[in-house]
Amino acid sequence: SQTFNLEIGTTNVTGGSLVVTLASTSAIGEVTTSTAITAANTGSAAATLSIEMAASGTVFTAGAGYFVIRIQNMDTADAFASLVA
Numbered sequence: 001s002q003t004f005n006l007e008i009g010t011t012n013v014t015g016g017s018l019v020v021t022l023a024s025t026s027a028i029g030e031v032t033t034s035t036a037i038t039a040a041n042t043g044s045a046a047a048t049l050s051i052e053m054a055a056s057g058t059v060f061t062a063g064a065g066y067f068v069i070r071i072q073n074m075d076t077a078d079a080f081a082s083l084v085a
Contacts, residue, residue: 003054006037006069008047014039018067022058025065042074 001021006013018034025032043049051067 002057002060004034004067005052005054006034007050007052008041008043010050012052013037013041020065022060025063 001019004018004020006016015035015038018032020032024030049069049071051069
């Protein structure tokens with residue numbers, strides 16, 4: 001298995017840990033979800049995102065995959081919420 005986590009800049013987000021195992025990715029189209037990101041993890045418009053792989057785990061020798069990261073613009077969400085209130 002390999003464990004991944006998301007970072008804003010060089011700071012780990014709270015939660016968002018993804019454990020990928022060979023068994024959970026053995027067929028095309030399988031989806032592995034991470035744990036929930038549980039805190040108000042925010043960055044600026046110039047912030048960078050990165051995916052970090054833990055140093056431990058078993059090296060995968062076959063296959064390929066990709067990550068999907070959903071990002072919410074809180075400026076837009078907060079502006080919309082103030083209009084509804």
